[in-house]
Amino acid sequence: MLLRLAAERATGALLRDRGTLYLVDGQVVHAESPAAPGIEVLLTAGGRLRADGWQEALREAGAQGRVGRHLVDSGRLSGGELEICHLGALYDAAYFALAPSSGPSRFRYGVAHWIGPVRPVAAEAVERETLRRRTLLDRLWAHPETDTSPVVPVRRSAGSRTAPRQRAVLDLADGVRTPADIARALGRPAFHTLVDVRRLAAAGLVETPRTDTGATAPLPPPDVARLMGTSADPDVALLRRLRDALEATL
Numbered sequence: 001m002l003l004r005l006a007a008e009r010a011t012g013a014l015l016r017d018r019g020t021l022y023l024v025d026g027q028v029v030h031a032e033s034p035a036a037p038g039i040e041v042l043l044t045a046g047g048r049l050r051a052d053g054w055q056e057a058l059r060e061a062g063a064q065g066r067v068g069r070h071l072v073d074s075g076r077l078s079g080g081e082l083e084i085c086h087l088g089a090l091y092d093a094a095y096f097a098l099a100p101s102s103g104p105s106r107f108r109y110g111v112a113h114w115i116g117p118v119r120p121v122a123a124e125a126v127e128r129e130t131l132r133r134r135t136l137l138d139r140l141w142a143h144p145e146t147d148t149s150p151v152v153p154v155r156r157s158a159g160s161r162t163a164p165r166q167r168a169v170l171d172l173a174d175g176v177r178t179p180a181d182i183a184r185a186l187g188r189p190a191f192h193t194l195v196d197v198r199r200l201a202a203a204g205l206v207e208t209p210r211t212d213t214g215a216t217a218p219l220p221p222p223d224v225a226r227l228m229g230t231s232a233d234p235d236v237a238l239l240r241r242l243r244d245a246l247e248a249t250l
Helices: 002-008 039-045 051-061 067-073 079-097 123-140 164-172 179-186 190-202 222-229 236-249
Strands: 012-016 019-024 027-032 106-109
Touching: 002 012, 002 019, 002 123, 019 079, 027 079, 027 123, 039 051, 039 079, 051 067, 067 079, 079 123, 079 190, 123 190, 164 179, 164 190, 179 190
Parallel strands: none
Antiparallel strands: 012 019, 012 106, 019 027
């Protein structure tokens, strides 16, 4: 349905069980999902934007559908910062919105999102990235039930090591919080948290939920846990250089 709407150059909102995609002239301009932190969480949790600055932008430009433009024009964000964060939020929510579902899909023509125009993305690119992410998760640990179940930590041995990103997830794993809850608490994209949780499950550091048959997943081989301990965090300096390069082209 998304590709058909793209071919029609439709404008409006595609509503699905787990999220909504907003289109303008057939291109995806925003996405939202209850399973993914919104762009406001990603901007404010990391300290880049104060919560009162976000609320001010909503008050001043929400009704006109120009919140993103207002954040840049007011100097609260650079164009490159907004674009990178918005694309991250868009792809994150789209992954969940486009998940296989038995529910109906509906399209409401003419509906726009208050964030306003930032950088549209071709529907084909959104679909391609969603499939790539699904394949990646299955390669890491082919147990999708870990994505929605409470994260239950396994008692760690004294010699077990994890990367800082995964330690932060483990610190919040209490048998009650789901990956989506942990993502919001950390202010991180939900998909990144799913990657961490599946890696932790593959390493035997969090439990893999029981299947419908009551069987538990097999324990991972020892070398997986060893590799988990040597995982490196993303190169923050590289991401900053990418941001600066994008700003230079705007």
